[in-house]
Amino acid sequence: MSSENQELRKVGLKVTLPRVKILNLLDQSDERHMSAEDVYKALLEAGEEVGLATVYRVLTQFEQAGLVERHNFDGGHSVFELDSGEHHDHMVCTETGQVFEFHNDEIESLQKKVADELGFELTGHNLVLYGKPKVN
Structure with missing residues (x-):
């Protein structure tokens, strides 16, 4: 099968x-x-x-x-x-629409801290960043 x-x-x-x-x-x-x-x-x-x-x-x-x-x-x-079962966030290019996946422990920690400070238990989140390539 x-x-x-x-x-x-x-x-x-x-x-x-x-x-x-x-x-x-x-x-x-x-x-x-x-x-x-x-x-x-x-x-x-x-x-x-x-x-x-x-x-x-x-x-x-x-x-x-x-x-x-x-x-x-x-x-x-x-x-x-x-659904891979592993959490990740997304970065979307505003020029091409291309989607990039990333995971950042510091961002995850900060989100939990914010939820704690507001008296919430974080049960999930969806973070999407938008940007365009840097011009050197």
Whole structure:
């Protein structure tokens, strides 16, 4: 049994060809953050016949099942990435839209400190930084 089939069953989703194809694409792609349109175009280029509405529906099911995370960066469209189980934050280039992942222990510590000072237990956060390349 393929790892994609096992992942789908583990989260309670029936194994269907579109789900397997989309999960495999997300797993194999060099691009970690893909819109539904990106997924659809990549499937078309691979000769796969999966409709755009199906891609949207499957990605939403994956999100609800915890297989992918949805991000709404500036620009208005959602992108999806496989949930790796490891926390990271994002830096988005305002010129190209390219997304970079990073993890910084100092930032994580400061966020916890702020939550403590305000009387909260931090249960999660989403940090997105926006910028453009420095010109030397």
